[in-house]
Amino acid sequence: MGRLAVLRWQALSVAVAFLAWEAAVRVGLLDPLFVPAPSMVLHALPSLAAEALPRLLDTFGTTALGYAIAAAVGVPAGLLLGSRRLLHDVAMPYVVALYGVPKILILPWIALVFGIGLSTAVLSAAVFAVFPIVVLVAAGARDVDPTLVTVAVSMGATRGQIGRKVLLPAVLPSVLTGLRIAMVFAILGVLLAEMLAGHRGMGYLMQRQAMAFKAPELFASTAIVSALSVSVVAVPLKKKQRLGQWR
């Protein structure tokens, strides 16, 4: 089946799903109080925009900050862990263990110490995003083909030259993958922090809409945040494909 046909079927399926959803509400199968019809959701969008826009900026701005911190800490840490065998073997189990602990558990404590506001959300994003970065970058650093290093050494490369001209480009695809995956985690961290503590951002808004049974507004908010998340993740994917061309 050709690409065009696949796309057409996908579009058709989505359209049919929405129509069925709309019909189910109209007919009474779904209670609009809990599951609003798509038409109601669309109707709620314009009035939502006024309140949502500053909150969206808040959420995604906070994400960017936390993400930057995670990258600044995680990439060097991952490179260090991956390149030094002893360090890797000793420390990695702890990193993996910490990665496996649900970070939601310490979120209340972060909120307690850093208060209800920006810093908690930023820190939350950073904590969530740093782990996939460290793990993936470390794996990439470990997997560098040793022959490449041997070639460089045989040509008299200094340590700095080996690092810059061999290790760094070899590790780049893993770094980019880690950074890309970490984006979703960062957004997750911010939303969680917003839902748990504070009055900022989309997370708080969605929580409040749920409590007030404002279903159409909630679904609209969910749709907007999802769409933005997907696009935030998709753009770097395109960039990565160009940079990682030689793979």
Next chain:
Amino acid sequence: MKLWIGRAVVLVVALLAWEVAASMLNPILYVGPSRLPAALGRVLSVRYLPPLGSHLWLTLGEVVAAFLLAVASGLWVGFVLGLQKTLGRIYEPLLAVLYAVPSVIWYPSLMLFFGLGPASKIAFGFLLGFLPVTLSVLAGIRQVPESLVTVAVSMGAGPGAVFRKVMLPAMAGTLAGGLRTGLALSVVGVLVGEVLGARAGLGYVLTYAYGLLMTAEYAALVVIVAAAVLTVDALGALVEARVRRWAD
């Protein structure tokens, strides 16, 4: 041998640093490891906090329910999309899009629909665990070597036999990995749900302690829950390793 010493040293140094830092800072906010055992005792003795036992069972029940639902539906959807190639080509990309959305986005809607009771936690845990299972089925089917299938067919095996005797064993390892991830995510989903809004369960007890500024008790709870989660995942890893060894 040296490795274990190294790791032990790291642990001891970390605990010491934590203790020293905590003792220099506000004790209401910062709890050093030395205060944890006493706090643990208080948590278990049930005086200031809700009884831990019943909450533990509730959370466990929610996790089991969420995981079973995730596995059942994940396997079903995975096999349908994986074996029916055209359906797979159409719907798998749509599933992949879902993966790019931070899962917690769905939670307020689930809370609105199911309320604050266990149902919303089970639903959220199910949602989180479903995707890894499905994707692992798809990946597992894809990595079955074509040559194995060809051999079986050439010996006269019908589609049912090929499925049972060739595909399932060949994908067992990948599947086990997917189930393990699904379990881990179901656990996270349930816990997140309980922390964000619940009237019972481990996550609820956690926020209860946090709300009352009983930081030491809260820290003890975090350690217990974290240890429990890691143990569950370690068991999952063991099972996965066992399955992989058998499959290869």
Next chain:
Amino acid sequence: MTAAEAAPIVVEGVSKRYQTPSGAVTAVEEVSLTVRPGEFVSLLGPSGCGKSTVLLMIGGLVRPDAGRIVIEGEPSSGPNPKKVALAFQDPGLFPWRTALDNVGFGLELQGLPAARRREIALGLLEPMGLKGFEAKYPRELSGGMRQRVAIARALALDTPILLMDEPFGALDEQTRLLMGEWLVGVRRRTRRTIVFVTHSLQEAIALSDRIVVMTARPGRVKDVIEVPLPFPRDLGSPEVADLRAKLWGQVREESLRAMESSA
């Protein structure tokens, strides 16, 4: 001409031991060898006889436990990019660099400007039949092409000595033969001293001025055989047949020994 100038490579009684989980293993034992300027010497022997280890020691990548290596009169203490260039069985091309940038890598390390590097690299790639491929990435090249780029990269350093560790080992038979012919041509043009590790008698006979036969582990020099035949070599001639028979007798013994010890 002083003695030092006369011998680009002098290997004096080198030995190398390794620690394995099952105890100490002597890979190379008391190997001595002198290579004359412009000579093509093959190190021939069964797998595990230490011939690669000897090569790596000459290249300064492995330090001998006993004995020493003297390169153009100076004792070797490490990689010597001005005098010695290496090519390995795995071409080891940097996958993120084009063929051109790969060839220019060694020159880049030495600080040569980009225009000059490009000039030299193109000059090396063209006679190899790779003109037009300089902008391709390694994944776009065949195995034989990759190996040629790797050798060009080694040649770019313009060193008097070239060390090659089974560079054609991973190629299919036809490509191997063609690469062998090509290498003979390169050697004729550039007059470098080449030490070549192989386990193929065919290759050793086709390419070398002298063949050093090594024993099974621990690797020692079993015999050194001169090949005074003119280039290009007629592999069907009676001299070659005699040589092959003689070599085979030696190598077979060692190969059997190697197989038994590993069984």
